[in-house]
């Protein structure tokens with residue numbers, strides 16, 4: 261296994277971003293608007309040195325995707341409540357304004373489903389810390405999305421993230437992986453990722469009827485979708501967990 265950045269192997273950009281999510285992953289995430297600014301080939305073109313790929317031979321089997329922004333611009337909060345959406349937007353703003361960054365934000369780590377459970381995510385995480393250090397950036401922040409929270413969509417994130425095992429590590433496996441790798445849980449990004457859409461779109465994404473008002477639990481969602489039939493809207497607001505890592 262080897263680790264590269266897409267600055268070193270631009271020829272692997274398509275294969276790196278083609279690593280799929282597990283079957284059953286929620287389709288509605290494609291409705292997140294900030295994600296369209298900071299996903300896929302666009303990121304690879306602007307920040308190729310901040311996209312790492314774990315290779316099996318020449319085949320990418322895991323990716324770690326980061327963007328960069330300036331943390332002390334426009335009174336920006338160190339760890340904003342708007343989490344993922346906010347930092348993706350800041351990175352896009354700074355790219356358009358040609359502002360030199362000082363902070364990296366990880367937007368995604370994905371391991372090929374065939375390779376889950378082999379510790380690859382920690383290898384990717386450590387490579388991301390090294391890429392941030394090599395880029396001369398001071399900080400690595402991550403609005404972490406613990407996918408297993410989908411089993412408890414009605415539980416507030418601060419309660420979920422605060423649960424620990426007897427050894428003091430987080431009960432959630434993905435938070436635990438970050439903490440084991442040296443990450444520090446800082447706070448909750450209560451409005452980190454949002455998806456808003458008419459109810460017909462939610463029906464299309466989920467196959468659910470969306471015919472009554474109130475919270476609706478959707479497979480793969482970390483929080484309920486809040487719906488109003490009178491206004492024809494479904495709004496999903498996902499909390500994430502702010503974790504900081506030290507660049508290597």
Ligand SMILES: CC(C)(COP(=O)(O)OP(=O)(O)OC[C@H]1O[C@@H](n2cnc3c(N)ncnc32)[C@H](O)[C@@H]1OP(=O)(O)O)[C@@H](O)C(=O)NCCC(=O)NCCS
Nearest residue numbers: 368369370371375376377378379380381382405407433437
């Ligand atoms: C989350 C993800 C990156 C973890 O990657 P991974 O390489 O499989 O994880 P690891 O092998 O390092 O395992 C991490 C921990 O999760 C546990 N784990 C792995 N797969 C598991 C599963 N299917 N069910 C329960 N626990 C699991 C491992 O045992 C380990 O915990 P432990 O060390 O305390 O035993 C991977 O599942 C993935 O790509 N998911 C889809 C994308 C995603 O949701 N990314 C995170 C948000 S951006």
